[in-house]
Amino acid sequence: MIHYLLDIYFRLRRSIGKVSFRIRLVYSRAAGHRYRRQYLRRGGETIIDRKVKKEIKAYCRERFGSAAYWPHLAYFTEIRGEFIKGWIPHDYFTHVLEPRLNPAAYHNLGDMRTRDHRRFGDFAIEPLFVFISGNFYNHDCQLVEKGEVLEFMARYDNTIVQKQEFGFGGKQVEVMHSSKFNPDLLKKGINYIIQPYIKQYPVLSELYPHSVNTFRVITFLRKDGNVELKYALLRFGVNGIKVDNLSSGGQCLYFQPDGTPSKIGYDTYGHQVGERHINTGYRFADLQIPMFHEMTEKCKTAHQQFPYIRLIGWDVCINESGEPKLIEWNTHRPSFTWEDALFGPFLADDKELE
Amino acid sequence: MITYLTNRYFRFLRRIQKIVIRFSMVYSRIKVRSTRKLFVKKVGRSVMTRGLKRTIQAYARERFGSAVYWPHLAHFTEIRGEFIKGWIPHEYFHYILEPRLNPPAYNNLGDLRTFDYARFGDFAIKPLFMHITGNYYDADLVQVAPEKVKAFMTGYNDTIVVKQEFGWGGKQVRVIHSSEFKTELFERGVNYIIQPYIRQYKPLRDLYPHSLNTFRVTTFQKKDGSVEVLFVILRFGVDGKKVDNLSSGGQCIRIDLSGKPSAMAYDEWCAPAGNKHKNTGFEFATLELPMAGEIFGKCISAHRKHPHLRLIGWDVCLTEAGEPKLVEWNTHWPTFNLEDALFGPFLTDDRELE
Numbered sequence: 001m002i003h004y005l006l007d008i009y010f011r012l013r014r015s016i017g018k019v020s021f022r023i024r025l026v027y028s029r030a031a032g033h034r035y036r037r038q039y040l041r042r043g044g045e046t047i048i049d050r051k052v053k054k055e056i057k058a059y060c061r062e063r064f065g066s067a068a069y070w071p072h073l074a075y076f077t078e079i080r081g082e083f084i085k086g087w088i089p090h091d092y093f094t095h096v097l098e099p100r101l102n103p104a105a106y107h108n109l110g111d112m113r114t115r116d117h118r119r120f121g122d123f124a125i126e127p128l129f130v131f132i133s134g135n136f137y138n139h140d141c142q143l144v145e146k147g148e149v150l151e152f153m154a155r156y157d158n159t160i161v162q163k164q165e166f167g168f169g170g171k172q173v174e175v176m177h178s179s180k181f182n183p184d185l186l187k188k189g190i191n192y193i194i195q196p197y198i199k200q201y202p203v204l205s206e207l208y209p210h211s212v213n214t215f216r217v218i219t220f221l222r223k224d225g226n227v228e229l230k231y232a233l234l235r236f237g238v239n240g241i242k243v244d245n246l247s248s249g250g251q252c253l254y255f256q257p258d259g260t261p262s263k264i265g266y267d268t269y270g271h272q273v274g275e276r277h278i279n280t281g282y283r284f285a286d287l288q289i290p291m292f293h294e295m296t297e298k299c300k301t302a303h304q305q306f307p308y309i310r311l312i313g314w315d316v317c318i319n320e321s322g323e324p325k326l327i328e329w330n331t332h333r334p335s336f337t338w339e340d341a342l343f344g345p346f347l348a349d350d351k352e353l354e
Numbered sequence: 355m356i357t358y359l360t361n362r363y364f365r366f367l368r369r370i371q372k373i374v375i376r377f378s379m380v381y382s383r384i385k386v387r388s389t390r391k392l393f394v395k396k397v398g399r400s401v402m403t404r405g406l407k408r409t410i411q412a413y414a415r416e417r418f419g420s421a422v423y424w425p426h427l428a429h430f431t432e433i434r435g436e437f438i439k440g441w442i443p444h445e446y447f448h449y450i451l452e453p454r455l456n457p458p459a460y461n462n463l464g465d466l467r468t469f470d471y472a473r474f475g476d477f478a479i480k481p482l483f484m485h486i487t488g489n490y491y492d493a494d495l496v497q498v499a500p501e502k503v504k505a506f507m508t509g510y511n512d513t514i515v516v517k518q519e520f521g522w523g524g525k526q527v528r529v530i531h532s533s534e535f536k537t538e539l540f541e542r543g544v545n546y547i548i549q550p551y552i553r554q555y556k557p558l559r560d561l562y563p564h565s566l567n568t569f570r571v572t573t574f575q576k577k578d579g580s581v582e583v584l585f586v587i588l589r590f591g592v593d594g595k596k597v598d599n600l601s602s603g604g605q606c607i608r609i610d611l612s613g614k615p616s617a618m619a620y621d622e623w624c625a626p627a628g629n630k631h632k633n634t635g636f637e638f639a640t641l642e643l644p645m646a647g648e649i650f651g652k653c654i655s656a657h658r659k660h661p662h663l664r665l666i667g668w669d670v671c672l673t674e675a676g677e678p679k680l681v682e683w684n685t686h687w688p689t690f691n692l693e694d695a696l697f698g699p700f701l702t703d704d705r706e707l708e
Contacts, residue, residue, distance in 0.1 A: 005377055006374065012370070016367070020359075020360075106466070112459075118659075132661040133664060134579075135578070137579075141658065141659050141661065223489075224489070225491075307487050307489065308466075308468075308486060310487065
């Protein structure tokens with residue numbers, strides 16, 4: 001009886017999952033249309049005509065099995081100024097490709113932030129403390145009494161960052177003075193990581209001083225086991241915001257694999273935002289990051305330790321002394337949308353995606 | 355619109371999940387009644403009386419909020435020969451307590467077996483190779499060419515163990531000669547660990563030579579962060595079986611915290627199975643384990659590195675030289691209840707379970 005009911009339950013779940021999957025695809029395609037309209041409304045000139053649309057649809061049909069994937073590619077075509085074969089439409093990436101590249105059984109590895117320093121050693125920011133299952137531990141996972149933590153915080157007299165494990169998009173992160181730290185405010189059943197506040201590399205502060213401006217480095221594990229750099233973006237805040245996340249209103253620059261920044265900045269939709277920072281006037285092309293290569297190599301080495309996941313987004317900051325430090329790594333849906341359109345295609349070879 | 359639908363979908367799923375859990379709990383209670391009857395028939399005695407049933411129901415009501423939890427406790431009472439306050443009924447442990455002690459976000463940590471050597475170092479069996487995302491890696495996660503693996507296997511000329519990641523209960527494990535090894539053994543999309551075959555400690559081989567006889571050491575992290583061993587059993591095969599798991603027909607003896615074995619063995623029903631092995635005639639009480647303290651110490655140290663989980667079941671074997679080696683660690687539903695009935699109660703303090 002119970003097996004029969006369980007069987008029905010799992011079948012029902014699968015059916016609902018399939019319907020939900022279809023709805024998400026449809027919704028995502030509607031978003032593709034919306035982004036395209038927004039782009040055109042901002043003064044962009046359309047280059048999609050019947051012929052290009054037909055070409056895009058034929059490409060979708062051939063590569064993804066259905067012409068229905070065309071809306072995101074049409075948007076990509078508008079922002080790039082031409083259609084390029086090899087792009088992956090956002091809906092296909094999110095709902096079909098990424099779950100294959102980063103299997104569900106492994107993709108929460110990156111969310112366990114309290115383990116990052118043990119995993120990556122000095123590449124990760126050494127936490128002051130981690131708070132796990134209701135107790136404080138130091139970076140070596142040694143138990144620390146609550147009183148010792150409070151004593152340390154009183155003595156530390158500096159800014160600290162308190163992050164929730166499984167936080168997302170810069171949310172659940174609090175920046176405060178160490179004297180304001182109150183262990184009783186930590187939520188029951190949630191683990192936390194408490195880090196020193198990073199004072200960033202001077203040129204990144206000059207670019208925009210109110211947020212820690214981080215690189216998003218995307219690495220890809222090829223079928224032969226080698227890890228390659230797909231692309232790197234530098235994200236920064238604007239208009240007084242304290243975070244650099246694009247989803248929170250930040251902007252970004254693209255970096256060539258040799259460390260040269262793009263002349264133009266971009267917003268969360270991939271729209272161009274000019275050659276200078278809107279508030280500081282910093283000219284993007286002047287930005288020099290001598291440790292860019294060191295940073296990407298560190299990301300590649302770190303990826304080699306986790307061959308379970310094929311596409312990883314590494315959030316790296318550069319500290320005051322120019323050392324790349326890992327803030328977090330994204331093993332579930334690392335951003336991969338208009339970056340592919342503007343600077344890709346990055347995943348053009350289907351044999352690599354099997 | 356999509357957010358609304360997604361919310362509705364997840365609420366619907368949660369509601370169905372709750373119903374399924376309720377059903378499963380009811381089913382578990384119904385099933386244990388027949389298990390109890392079979393147990394009584396097998397041992398030829400029953401200690402349950404009306405008065406005792408009332409006592410059990412009162413205990414269940416007081417501690418777990420409902421008298422409906424009595425059937426498993428009645429089963430425990432039959433097994434033990436008396437009712438002891440402090441036991442945790444199976445369905446309560448399975449569906450309510452364990453998800454609280456080992457949160458779902460972390461409870462698959464133990465299933466990532468290809469990562470065990472990197473986590474635990476020499477306490478884990480050093481793998482010969484691992485097959486992850488279609489490539490071979492050595493124990494240090496350095497990639498190895500398939501030709502080298504093939505050449506190694508040809509020269510190795512010994513028995514090897516090939517295990518699937520996420521395998522369960524001794525299933526998905528193959529013991530083969532290295533010359534039989536071929537890549538075709540691997541299923542696509544599944545990761546594997548290839549280990550040397552462990553030749554076990556002589557007294558354990560004398561006990562029963564056809565299975566690798568392993569200790570299940572269950573450790574518990576208390577609220578103050580300290581880790582203690584709750585109980586230890588040694589499992590062994592019988593009647594020509596190649597595995598020691600109780601669920602596959604194996605038997606067990608208890609090892610107390612000083613390393614002394616119980617005189618009596620128990621079968622998968624928890625019924626007494628004599629004081630000598632039924633096939634080899636090995637007298638259980640004569641088993642000497644001078645390394646018992648080392649086994650427990652290693653499990654405690656390993657648990658301390660994973661404070662995200664509060665209850666872990668460690669499967670440990672002893673090599674020919676008497677060295678404890680971790681076979682696997684169970685972070686999701688480690689066996690608890692029958693051991694609790696036979697040798698417990700182990701979790702009597704509700705303040706520790708919050």
